[in-house]
Amino acid sequence: MLTMVATTSNMxxxxxxxxxxxILLKEVAAFGLIGAIGFVIDVGLFNLFFNSGQxxxxxxxxxxxxxxxxxxxxYFSFSHRARTGIGRETSIFLGINVIALLFxxxxxxxxxxxxxxKHHLLVMNAVNIxxxxxxxxxxxxxxxxxxxxxxxxxxxxxxxLEVELAE
Numbered sequence: 001m002l003t004m005v006a007t008t009s010n011m012x013x014x015x016x017x018x019x020x021x022x023i024l025l026k027e028v029a030a031f032g033l034i035g036a037i038g039f040v041i042d043v044g045l046f047n048l049f050f051n052s053g054q055x056x057x058x059x060x061x062x063x064x065x066x067x068x069x070x071x072x073x074x075y076f077s078f079s080h081r082a083r084t085g086i087g088r089e090t091s092i093f094l095g096i097n098v099i100a101l102l103f104x105x106x107x108x109x110x111x112x113x114x115x116x117x118k119h120h121l122l123v124m125n126a127v128n129i130x131x132x133x134x135x136x137x138x139x140x141x142x143x144x145x146x147x148x149x150x151x152x153x154x155x156x157x158x159x160x161l162e163v164e165l166a167e
Contacts (some may be wrong), residue, residue: 027077031140038065039132046128047121054108054124062104066097078148087146096142098117100135107131 045061046054070093078102107127117123142148 021059021079026080026156028140030077031073031143034069034077036134037069037072038069041068041127042132043128050121050124054112054118054128055105058104058108058128059101062097062101066094070094071146073143077085078143080152081146081148092147093143095137096147100131103138104128104131104135 004007042061046057047065049057049060070090074089108124108131111117111123111127117127128149
């Protein structure tokens with residue numbers, strides 16, 4: 001009897017892990033597709049507005065990419081996750097993107113001013129792309145953790161969303 005319970009438990013665990021990996025793979029693939037669209041928008045607008053100053057260019061490119069990727073992530077990448085209200089999701093999503101933007105602006109400003117690469121298109125694009133890459137890792141984790149919540153976190157009676165978000 002104990003062996004049967006252990007076998008059932010192992011099968012249940014395997015099924016859960018297989019399902020979890022499938023969901024994670026779907027999220028990563030969809031996030032990557034939406035991210036690729038955002039990347040093209042970000043790099044394209046950054047280069048279009050490059051001569052207006054890299055700080056200005058980065059602000060414009062990030063805000064445009066953020067608008068597009070919000071809808072893509074909400075309705076495609078994380079469409080299977082629980083909905084907690086568009087106002088809550090949007091404000092946290094924008095906050096996360098502002099944090100990533102500030103990191104990017106700090107790196108760009110470092111290369112633009114003290115290091116004197118202001119007019120070096122290749123260097124500034126490399127910095128921009130590097131900050132997009134680092135920001136992407138931060139965004140994926142943050143969106144899953146704070147914006148597009150797992151249904152168990154939203155529907156559990158003993159979970160306080162205010163406390164969960166503060167952790």
